[in-house]
Amino acid sequence: MSERFWLTDEQMERLRPFFPKSRGRPRVFDRRVLSGIIYIKKNGLQWKDAPTVYGPPKTLYNRFVRWSRMGVFARIFVELAQPGPDGETIMIDSTHLKVHRTAASLFKRGTRPRAIGRTKGGLNSKLHMVCDGLGRPLIFFLSPGQMSDAKGALALLSALPPAKTLLADKGYDADWFRDALEEKGMAACIPVRCGHKNPATHDRMPYKQRHRIENLFARLKDWRGIATRYDRCCELFLSAVHIAATVKF
Known part of the structure; x- marks a missing residue:
């Protein structure tokens, strides 16, 4: 026992x-x-x-x-997830989650949304996340695996908590995203993709802290029920993510 x-x-x-x-x-x-x-x-x-x-x-x-x-598990996570002492910095990133065959049955009309897509790696989902500067989760969003990082950021834009700086990788290098962050009073610390017509600069020192959100994904994937998706319904899998984040952080 x-x-x-x-x-x-x-x-x-x-x-x-x-x-x-x-x-x-x-x-x-x-x-x-x-x-x-x-x-x-x-x-x-x-x-x-x-x-x-x-x-x-x-x-x-x-x-x-x-x-x-x-929505019980979602409310528990929202109420307990608060930015740490370093509330001036937030981070955003996403990761792919393999979908098990038990969750990838054919979609039927009238069923609940599943957020399952097909990429070169097969059927998977993409988990988008925002965390604070200490690497503790604040917001989750689940989408089909083929959704780009920029589109996931658009879905999370209105829910971003107040902060001075947002750290992200090259997948979020978009002019509209930088402009939206500027309207919110946030500085974008995002590297520029190759071939960008109007390259912007970023501060490399705070960007070195972005490993914390990568470590956060790794800790969540320690749970086998998170690393591999077994739930058909999107809301059920997100509840499992909320439970894991609440227990670990």
């Missing part, structure tokens, strides 16, 4: 205000169910393979799906 993941009493007290109120019969022990959900997503297991100490697998699955569609 010591080898299993269990939320501590302090963690449960911090999360309890975000839980929906039970209606009628009391819910099954929240700590046991949430710990089981985290264990499944961390190890990339099927629900039927959940250890018996976490209770019936059907209960774990139903709770995860129901609370994901209610």
Whole structure:
């Protein structure tokens, strides 16, 4: 039992205000169910393979799906994700996630969006992320794998937190993006792509800190349920990402 993941009493007290109120019969022990959900997503297991100490697998699955569609895990992440002491700098980047065949079944009319695309590497999704200067996640956005970094930045532009500088790689080198950041009062620290007609300069010293967002992606992908996408629905997979980010950071 010591080898299993269990939320501590302090963690449960911090999360309890975000839980929906039970209606009628009391819910099954929240700590046991949430710990089981985290264990499944961390190890990339099927629900039927959940250890018996976490209770019936059907209960774990139903709770995860129901609370994901209610936005419970997203609200927990949003409320707990706050910029660190270095609130003057934010970073943006994206990474590809391999889609398992169980999540890549044919799309049917009327089903929920899946955010699955096809690239040279096969079926995958792209996870766009904004983090603070200390490498802690703030915003996530999931898109099909073929979406460019610039289009992902456009989707996140209105949700960017206040900051003085934004760090990004060459994939975000676009004049419209630099102009939009300037309107928000942010300085763009973005290297210029080859062949740019109007090259801009960037400060190389703060750009060296961009490795923190790369390390952040690496830590998230330590969870097998994040490195490989097994969930068909976009909102369910994003809930797994929110859970992983909340537990680790």
